[in-house]
Amino acid sequence: MIEIFQYEFMQRAFLAGILIAILASVSGTFIVLKRYSMISETLAHSALVGVAVALVLEYNPLWVAVVVSVLSAWLIEYLRSEFSLYSDAILAILLSGSLAIAVIIVSLGGEFNNSLFSYLFGSILSVSNENIMTIFSFGIVALALLLVFAKEFYFIAYDEEVAQISGIKVKLLNYLLVSIVAIIIALSIRVIGTLLIGALMVIPTVAALQFRVGFLHTSLLSMVFAISSVILGMTFSFYFSLPSGATIVLCVLSIFIFSLIFNKK
Numbered sequence: 001m002i003e004i005f006q007y008e009f010m011q012r013a014f015l016a017g018i019l020i021a022i023l024a025s026v027s028g029t030f031i032v033l034k035r036y037s038m039i040s041e042t043l044a045h046s047a048l049v050g051v052a053v054a055l056v057l058e059y060n061p062l063w064v065a066v067v068v069s070v071l072s073a074w075l076i077e078y079l080r081s082e083f084s085l086y087s088d089a090i091l092a093i094l095l096s097g098s099l100a101i102a103v104i105i106v107s108l109g110g111e112f113n114n115s116l117f118s119y120l121f122g123s124i125l126s127v128s129n130e131n132i133m134t135i136f137s138f139g140i141v142a143l144a145l146l147l148v149f150a151k152e153f154y155f156i157a158y159d160e161e162v163a164q165i166s167g168i169k170v171k172l173l174n175y176l177l178v179s180i181v182a183i184i185i186a187l188s189i190r191v192i193g194t195l196l197i198g199a200l201m202v203i204p205t206v207a208a209l210q211f212r213v214g215f216l217h218t219s220l221l222s223m224v225f226a227i228s229s230v231i232l233g234m235t236f237s238f239y240f241s242l243p244s245g246a247t248i249v250l251c252v253l254s255i256f257i258f259s260l261i262f263n264k265k
């Protein structure tokens with residue numbers, strides 16, 4: 001396995017993958033507990049719209065994806081809180097709408113279809129040092145906010161009404177949480193891919209929940225599962241010439257199946 005790290009692009013790929021695994025698993029713990037798992041898929045497709053727009057206007061796809069993803073997250077939270085709409089309905093509407101807009105933009109700009117394809121399924125092997133620094137910089141801030149407000153986020157996920165009665169600023173913290181998730185997803189689609197980032201954010205947490213070990217240990221276990229999936233997926237991808245993003249997702253699915261069988265027994 002040591003020969004993998006003889007290549008600089010593999011070193012960058014492993015580092016970026018592990019950073020994304022940490023961020024996705026920690027934030028994923030809160031959205032799964034809120035029964036908000038589909039928000040990852042919805043925001044990923046919203047970020048894809050941002051990428052498509054950026055490619056047409058010749059802007060930096062990453063920053064436009066972040067802006068569009070955050071605005072979509074705010075719209076989701078606004079519709080949920082102000083209009084009392086069901087969360088799953090809002091997410092389905094935004095996901096369908098984002099996908100439709102992305103498809104139309106792609107059809108109008110055929111010359112960048114190949115560039116957009118890399119954002120659909122990820123291109124972890126083409127990650128640059130600049131990408132890693134961006135992920136690391138934003139990741140530190142996102143992780144710090146998640147840790148500082150971890151108790152509040154957990155309380156809101158457990159019972160939003162009781163949390164509000166207790167004096168917690170539920171609305172503000174909900175907007176903060178979805179903003180953090182949106183930024184993490186926008187940063188991740190270049191590495192894991194729009195169609196796959198939701199799996200890395202949700203499945204490790206669901207697998208960890210099968211062990212019923214409490215919130216803190218569930219978060220740590222989810223992180224271990226996500227990091228292990230990235231390492232195994234990258235290794236298999238290197239030796240067997242497989243798509244890295246899809247291989248990572250298959251590894252995390254295998255861990256989930258194992259967790260079900262182990263805890264059933």
